[in-house]
Amino acid sequence: MKWENFQESQKELPEVIVEKMISGFSTATNELAELRMSNASELALIGSKLKTRFQFRVQLLSNRLPDYALKVFEFGYNVDIYPVKIILTPSIMEELNNKGEGLTSIISLDDQERFQRLLELVFSTARFKEVVGGLMKIARKSDLPF
Amino acid sequence: MKFIFWNVKNRLNIEIILEILKHESPGLLFLAEAGKVLKNEDIERIQKTDYEYLDNPGCDRIRIIKKKDLKISLSKQSDYYSSLKYENVVIISVHLPSQMYQHMDGLKRYFRDLRTELDSEFGSSIEKDIVIVGDFNVNPFEKPLIDFDGFSASNSIKLNKEATHLKTKKALYYNPTWMLYSNAKFPGTKYFKRPSASAFDILEHHFLDQVIISYSMSQKVIYQKIELLEKTTNYTFFDQVTNSIKISDHLPLIYEYKIA
Numbered sequence: 001m002k003w004e005n006f007q008e009s010q011k012e013l014p015e016v017i018v019e020k021m022i023s024g025f026s027t028a029t030n031e032l033a034e035l036r037m038s039n040a041s042e043l044a045l046i047g048s049k050l051k052t053r054f055q056f057r058v059q060l061l062s063n064r065l066p067d068y069a070l071k072v073f074e075f076g077y078n079v080d081i082y083p084v085k086i087i088l089t090p091s092i093m094e095e096l097n098n099k100g101e102g103l104t105s106i107i108s109l110d111d112q113e114r115f116q117r118l119l120e121l122v123f124s125t126a127r128f129k130e131v132v133g134g135l136m137k138i139a140r141k142s143d144l145p146f
Numbered sequence: 147m148k149f150i151f152w153n154v155k156n157r158l159n160i161e162i163i164l165e166i167l168k169h170e171s172p173g174l175l176f177l178a179e180a181g182k183v184l185k186n187e188d189i190e191r192i193q194k195t196d197y198e199y200l201d202n203p204g205c206d207r208i209r210i211i212k213k214k215d216l217k218i219s220l221s222k223q224s225d226y227y228s229s230l231k232y233e234n235v236v237i238i239s240v241h242l243p244s245q246m247y248q249h250m251d252g253l254k255r256y257f258r259d260l261r262t263e264l265d266s267e268f269g270s271s272i273e274k275d276i277v278i279v280g281d282f283n284v285n286p287f288e289k290p291l292i293d294f295d296g297f298s299a300s301n302s303i304k305l306n307k308e309a310t311h312l313k314t315k316k317a318l319y320y321n322p323t324w325m326l327y328s329n330a331k332f333p334g335t336k337y338f339k340r341p342s343a344s345a346f347d348i349l350e351h352h353f354l355d356q357v358i359i360s361y362s363m364s365q366k367v368i369y370q371k372i373e374l375l376e377k378t379t380n381y382t383f384f385d386q387v388t389n390s391i392k393i394s395d396h397l398p399l400i401y402e403y404k405i406a
Contacts, residue, residue, distance in 0.1 A: 047265075065219070067219040069221070070223045070224070071222075089224070089225060131203045131204050133203075134204075137201065138201050
């Protein structure tokens with residue numbers, strides 16, 4: 001058999017898209033909050049509803065509150081990269097559905113454009129902004145109660 | 147450490163809260179159905195005492211009031227639980243989905259997922275000291291809490307550290323709430339009649355509000371006390387004469403522990 005040359009996929013990896021999107025967030029919060037993407041732990045992979053080979057999660061953190069964390073969403077994909085699957089934190093999903101997005105508990109997105117659009121919607125929700133604002137407020141307090 | 151959990155049923159009265167704090171002097175008071183945030187004037191009233199309101203962005207279902215001198219750190223948050231770290235213990239307060247709107251099978255599925263998430267976020271019950279308090283919205287004996295593929299919370303402090311089913315192992319939790327079943331007149335923190343949307347039985351008293359501790363912590367407990375707050379100096383939460391709950395439709399749950 002004569003093999004033709006294979007071409008590496010031109011699709012951008014979802015985690016690269018996320019990294020680009022969340023860069024600059026810390027600056028926008030005066031370094032009081034940050035968004036961090038990490039690989040799903042082995043235990044998380046076993047229990048995950050995503051059922052994908054590669055999985056990540058994005059958490060809201062603050063270096064002023066070292067134990068604080070809020071998972072904003074998790075996402076994953078298989079070797080064909082798309083569709084990418086996402087599970088949003090329920091309150092954000094509820095807000096988007098109230099705006100008519102019609103999202104299911106596990107969202108399957110067929111391409112990069114849809115993935116980026118959903119992330120923009122997530123980071124624009126009133127719920128996300130409210131939590132970030134609350135975190136910034138307590139992170140700024142110099143007389144932290146703990 | 148002593149803490150109180152109370153589902154106030156959206157009837158938050160700051161005078162009652164202040165009275166509970168004064169009467170019981172808990173380290174922490176967790177409130178469910180207490181509104182999205184406490185009012186500024188309520189926070190100011192609390193601030194004038196030995197207590198303060200602890201903001202926990204990310205979890206609207208639980209509000210937290212703490213003693214000012216208590217050294218704790220705010221930990222992981224989600225829509226359904228809020229967590230703190232105190233010394234080496236993770237304290238998680240939950241307000242889980244209601245059985246009024248969910249079938250028991252659906253709740254069991256939710257509990258299985260929650261347990262997996264807690265194991266992933268906070269570590270194994272065998273290795274970590276974890277105490278979970280809150281409105282679980284099911285009874286201690288119901289399948290979401292006791293089944294192997296539910297939360298796996300045992301009724302005995304002499305529990306095995308893990309159970310095995312078809313070669314699959316699962317670490318167990320201990321549920322001290324079972325100790326409250328000695329009260330035959332009102333065995334519950336809430337009263338409502340069933341059959342209901344979730345169950346087909348005739349029980350009317352329910353311990354929806356509970357405390358559950360990890361296996362690791364259960365082995366270190368040298369003192370524990372669990373009780374319901376029936377009255378303070380000026381307020382009655384449980385009327386002995388009518389055998390009924392007053393103020394909210396839940397009774398406040400008090401848990402105190404010391405570990406070695």
